[in-house]
Amino acid sequence: MVxxxxxxxxxxxxxxxxxxxxxxxxxxxxxxxxxxxxxxxPTCHPLGPSNKLVFAPGLLSGTAAANSxxxxxxxxxxxxxGIKESNAGGTVARQxxxxxxxxxxxxxxxxxxxxxxxxxxNNGAVVEQETETIGKGNFAVLESANRRWGEEIGVxxxxxxxxxxxxxxxxxxxxxxxxxxSFGRGGLGAVMGSKRLKFITLDDSxxxxxxxxxxxxxxxxxxxxxxxxxxxxxxxxxxxxxxxxVLVNILNEIGGLPTRNFxxxxxxxxxxxxxxTIHDTIVARHGEPTHNCQLGCKIQCSQIYNDKDGKYLTSxxxxxxxxxxxxxxxxxxxxxxxxxDAIMDDLGVDSIETxxxxxxxxxxxxxxxxxxxxVLRLLRExxxxxxxxxxxxxxxxxxxxxxxxxTRVPVVKNQAIPAYDPRSVKGIGVTYATTTQGADHTAGYTxxxxxxxxxxxxDPLKNEGQVELSRNLQIATAAIDSTGMCIFIAFPxxxxxxxxxSLIEMVNxxxxxxxxxxxxxALGKNxxxxxxxxxxxxxxxxxxxxxxxxxxxxxxxxxxxxWDMPTEELQSFWKxxxx
Amino acid sequence: xxxxxxxxxxxxxxxxxRPGRFREASRGYPAGARIADVIxxxxxxxxxxGMIFVAGKHADPDRALTTGDQLALxxxxxxx
Numbered sequence: 001m002v003x004x005x006x007x008x009x010x011x012x013x014x015x016x017x018x019x020x021x022x023x024x025x026x027x028x029x030x031x032x033x034x035x036x037x038x039x040x041x042p043t044c045h046p047l048g049p050s051n052k053l054v055f056a057p058g059l060l061s062g063t064a065a066a067n068s069x070x071x072x073x074x075x076x077x078x079x080x081x082g083i084k085e086s087n088a089g090g091t092v093a094r095q096x097x098x099x100x101x102x103x104x105x106x107x108x109x110x111x112x113x114x115x116x117x118x119x120x121x122n123n124g125a126v127v128e129q130e131t132e133t134i135g136k137g138n139f140a141v142l143e144s145a146n147r148r149w150g151e152e153i154g155v156x157x158x159x160x161x162x163x164x165x166x167x168x169x170x171x172x173x174x175x176x177x178x179x180x181x182s183f184g185r186g187g188l189g190a191v192m193g194s195k196r197l198k199f200i201t202l203d204d205s206x207x208x209x210x211x212x213x214x215x216x217x218x219x220x221x222x223x224x225x226x227x228x229x230x231x232x233x234x235x236x237x238x239x240x241x242x243x244x245x246v247l248v249n250i251l252n253e254i255g256g257l258p259t260r261n262f263x264x265x266x267x268x269x270x271x272x273x274x275x276x277t278i279h280d281t282i283v284a285r286h287g288e289p290t291h292n293c294q295l296g297c298k299i300q301c302s303q304i305y306n307d308k309d310g311k312y313l314t315s316x317x318x319x320x321x322x323x324x325x326x327x328x329x330x331x332x333x334x335x336x337x338x339x340x341d342a343i344m345d346d347l348g349v350d351s352i353e354t355x356x357x358x359x360x361x362x363x364x365x366x367x368x369x370x371x372x373x374x375v376l377r378l379l380r381e382x383x384x385x386x387x388x389x390x391x392x393x394x395x396x397x398x399x400x401x402x403x404x405x406x407t408r409v410p411v412v413k414n415q416a417i418p419a420y421d422p423r424s425v426k427g428i429g430v431t432y433a434t435t436t437q438g439a440d441h442t443a444g445y446t447x448x449x450x451x452x453x454x455x456x457x458x459d460p461l462k463n464e465g466q467v468e469l470s471r472n473l474q475i476a477t478a479a480i481d482s483t484g485m486c487i488f489i490a491f492p493x494x495x496x497x498x499x500x501x502s503l504i505e506m507v508n509x510x511x512x513x514x515x516x517x518x519x520x521x522a523l524g525k526n527x528x529x530x531x532x533x534x535x536x537x538x539x540x541x542x543x544x545x546x547x548x549x550x551x552x553x554x555x556x557x558x559x560x561x562x563w564d565m566p567t568e569e570l571q572s573f574w575k576x577x578x579x
Numbered sequence: 580x581x582x583x584x585x586x587x588x589x590x591x592x593x594x595x596x597r598p599g600r601f602r603e604a605s606r607g608y609p610a611g612a613r614i615a616d617v618i619x620x621x622x623x624x625x626x627x628x629g630m631i632f633v634a635g636k637h638a639d640p641d642r643a644l645t646t647g648d649q650l651a652l653x654x655x656x657x658x659x
Contacts, residue, residue: 244658
């Protein structure tokens with residue numbers, strides 16, 4: 001029997017409840033957004049007692065379906081002031097699903113100076129006081145948890161910037177290798193810190209396998225689904241061999257690689273930070289160019305990157321981080337970038353927000369462009385130690401821009417813009433402007449169709465067709481985010497019809513229901529409508545669905561283009577949802 | 580030797596197209612040659628082509644080459 005577990009941090013009580021009828025058909029993002037929209041007052045202070053932090057595995061998490069191990073975390077975001085869903089790989093989704101936990105809701109806020117942990121197992125959940133790991137980085141938390149409760153224990157952890165409630169703080173989680181994955185964006189770590197929660201452990205050793213109503217149908221659909229992942233060249237080969245950093249050279253070629261705080265679209269040293277160079281460096285240093293972040297992943301886009309001496313430096317070394325520290329901050333030393341990635345893992349900060357923040361910090365004159373050693377120092381000595389400068393930096397990209405009077409601040413709804421310049425890739429500009437999540441590339445990844453020729457073709461340099469493209473992708477993504485599937489299944493899903501067909505068949509076989517493709521579209525649409533309504537009530541209105549002014553004023557080389565999407569066209573995005 | 584019978588272009592290759600070939604090279608082709616001819620000349624299976632860019636904009640295989648073209652060829656790739 002699935003259940004909802006509510007942990008009240010005000011009095012440290014735990015309630016185990018049956019799942020309300022309306023939530024039974026929801027998982028992942030659909031569920032976290034439904035709960036946040038229903039139970040969090042949109043005007044509450046995100047760090048106050050009324051905000052709630054919700055974890056929900058996906059509808060297919062815990063099954064043998066390939067790539068089904070993503071978990072969603074939701075709350076009102078301290079960074080955007082709107083609704084937030086962030087998702088992560090690792091072991092959490094699988095463990096929550098096996099424990100029959102449909103959602104874990106953390107509510108209230110303690111008074112006093114004590115810190116806490118929550119221990120979740122087959123008997124329910126218990127809140128305990130925690131002292132040993134307070135003030136320590138995420139790797140120390142994992143080491144402590146492994147020592148106290150065994151190597152198999154699942155962990156959701158908060159680093160020191162989260163304890164200090166910085167808006168760049170993420171929530172991190174243990175992966176099958178004992179390294180870290182993250183619920184990266186939107187400052188959810190600050191929410192966890194406001195509830196004085198240092199970590200959550202998950203022990204599923206006594207849990208049974210998740211029940212599957214029609215085993216034969218599930219197995220058939222699961223095999224076909226996995227085959228589509230292997231068959232598509234992006235998910236089956238490109239991402240597997242080169243990881244996401246392969247995008248460096250692609251975006252550089254088309255002039256969409258934001259460089260030197262979004263002042264130009266190509267980076268002279270792109271070869272030093274490219275996916276090809278990273279691949280060759282990994283191989284030469286006996287790392288792993290192919291690696292997964294969750295059990296059962298067929299795509300294996302992650303990697304293990306070693307230092308010059310062949311020792312582990314970092315894993316989950318992503319295009320976004322490499323772009324931001326490399327091209328946007330002009331740091332051309334891959335090892336410095338990797339070291340920064342490792343520090344950000346340990347501190348538990350969003351590597352996109354933090355790195356784009358450094359680009360604005362460089363423009364502000366806090367440190368020079370290209371100063372990799374300076375970035376490492378600021379991470380360790382200022383952000384890591386919550387000095388006054390560290391707290392300013394820890395407020396994120398918009399905060400630093402405001403503190404230093406910078407106008408070239410690449411944020412939407414105060415969240416940092418990721419690794420694709422909207423002037424030369426117009427479709428992603430629509431996503432950045434319109435998504436409920438703030439500037440978020442995965443919310444509606446038009447790069448696939450604007451640049452990568454997946455799912456058709458829409459010219460990245462023209463305004464035509466972009467709103468429709470972004471809308472369709474945002475709806476589909478919201479649905480995929482509810483299944484526990486990694487978003488990278490979108491590549492085969494866009495080109496191979498049986499991918500989504502078999503995905504829906506797996507959901508139906510798991511639960512004994514009869515969803516159609518239209519039902520799945522409706523799930524995605526509904527989730528977006530709920531999120532939009534929350535944002536409007538929170539005071540984030542249609543005038544926030546826009547890009548910063550500098551994109552309209554400044555041309556970006558080499559194509560010398562500005563952002564010139566007509567406002568009415570952009571505003572038409574949400575009109576299609578008013579029914 | 581430059582003549583009206585030759586076009587000289589720069590070809591850039593990426594990811595799995597590089598091993599056994601090159602990263603960037605200057606190549607001459609007969610006048611009237613198309614991108615498809617470059618692909619064939621490099622022994623790349625047309626089915627493996629993911630993206631073609633000339634001067635950073637999408638281009639099709641049947642486009643004719645012009646001297647000075649910056650041609651980039653990518654296999655099917657993705658990311659996030």
